[in-house]
Amino acid sequence: MKLLINGTWHSNYVDSGDLQAERNRIRNQYFRNWITADGSSGYKAAPGRYHLYVSYACPYAHRTILIRKLKQLENVISMSVLNPDWGYLQGWVFGDWAEATIDDVNGHDYLYQIYQQAKPDFTGKVTVPVLWDKQENTIVNYESAEIMRMLATEFNAFSDGSLDFYPPALQVEIDQLNTFIGDRINDGVYRAGFASTQEAYDTATDALFDALDNLEHRLTHQPYLIGDRLTEADLRLFTTLVRFDIAYYTALRCNVRRLSDYPNLWNYTRRIYQLPGVAETVKFDHIKRHYFDTYEGVINRRIIPKGPVVDFGLVPKVTAIAA
Ligand SMILES: N[C@@H](CCC(=O)N[C@@H](CS)C(=O)NCC(=O)O)C(=O)O
Structure with a gap:
């Protein structure tokens, strides 16, 4: 398992369950802030202030890319794209792939360094998507469902406010x-x-x-x-x-x-x-x-697949060999 433990990167940690409860606790405790239109949360929706770190491969990151596109927020929220290959020892890395980018906001090579920058003693997995605040130099949120909702509802002053995906x-x-x-x-x-x-x-x-x-x-x-x-x-x-x-x-x-x-x-x-x-x-x-x-070693190749369900029957039924 690839993760940060007290701010140190591990590329092959075997979690026998000891860290699981702690990781769950942390997942709910840090980087779960909300951007609001009026700024009452401390994070005010504003053009140019926020940045998304994503992968085009990941379905959770894709939610946030999609809502940014549909709400026409591309000039309001900037975006960096990670290399789709997650097989590197460093996990998510920047650049070196068509349509992947460098980190032109913080200048890092690896996504885990963004987490270290925001919280030097962070423990947990380093996942995409990440919503970064360029003003406070920190991660606002790293839960795709929450990022998606914020982009859809709090940026209407700068986006296509007529589209409401959560009426x-x-x-x-x-x-x-x-x-x-x-x-x-x-x-x-x-x-x-x-x-x-x-x-x-x-x-x-x-x-x-x-x-x-x-x-x-x-x-x-x-x-x-x-x-x-x-x-x-x-x-x-x-x-x-x-x-x-x-x-x-x-x-x-x-x-x-x-x-x-x-x-x-x-x-x-x-x-x-x-x-x-x-x-x-x-x-x-x-x-x-x-x-x-990417997932060699994670997928158990000895599991027998359930499918595909194949129907070899013919209609009408053939009863004799015509030769
Ligand atoms: N609950 C998270 C999950 C995101 C997630 O699992 N992202 C995957 C890529 S599809 C990831 O970055 N995994 C890295 C890891 O498991 O260490 C969200 O919805 O944002």
């Missing part, structure tokens, strides 16, 4: 969908792919495909998860679905069915992909590089 009347339903999709699908593909036992893989895969079946049914008579309106829940689902056949089906053995075997989910994913600006945020070369070249 008050739909918030209860969006929250319910986010919980379901987050657990069963966004995290579910990783739970399946990184399972260390057959049983854990089987359970995660069943839960994942049950959830996809459920959403396939939901989309029978409507273009988006909540009727005609594109919401935050759709964007969070999209970043996993757009990776599904390209990466998760093979690299993470989520292979009972392809996404393209689901007529409604497939049309839905293509519908969102074709919305103005969305395709520019999807970089399939980064996605492939990340999932196929």
Whole structure:
């Protein structure tokens, strides 16, 4: 496991569970600040003040890239892109890949140095996305769901305020969908792919495909998860679905069915992909590089995949060999 412990970088730490509780505690305690339109939180929405560190490979970072694009915040919030290959001893590194960048805000080579700069004794994983405050020289937040919500709601003075992906009347339903999709699908593909036992893989895969079946049914008579309106829940689902056949089906053995075997989910994913600006945020070369070249040693190759489900039956049934 790659992580910082008391500010020191470890590239191959074996966590036997001793650090888990501490890491969870820290995850909720630090870097969970909110930018607000009026500045009452201490972090005021302002053009040029904030910076995003992302990877085009990561579905969680993709949420924030997507909302920045759709809300037309590209000139308001700057962005650095990490190399998609996470196999380096240093974890996430800057540059040296098409459309990856250097860190032109803090001048670092590795993402863990951003965390060290913000909190020299930080303990925990070094994940993307990260929202950086150039004024206070610190990490504002590193939870994609929270960054996404802030960008969508607090920057309306500088962005396309007419687009509301979290409208008050739909918030209860969006929250319910986010919980379901987050657990069963966004995290579910990783739970399946990184399972260390057959049983854990089987359970995660069943839960994942049950959830996809459920959403396939939901989309029978409507273009988006909540009727005609594109919401935050759709964007969070999209970043996993757009990776599904390209990466998760093979690299993470989520292979009972392809996404393209689901007529409604497939049309839905293509519908969102074709919305103005969305395709520019999807970089399939980064996605492939990340999932196929990075996780050697993390994925247990001895687990037997559940799929693909193949029907060798012929209709009408052939009963004799014609030779
Ligand atoms: N809960 C976090 C998860 C982000 C996350 O897991 N990012 C992955 C890339 S897809 C990462 O940076 N992993 C590095 C690691 O596990 O050490 C969020 O939603 O922002």
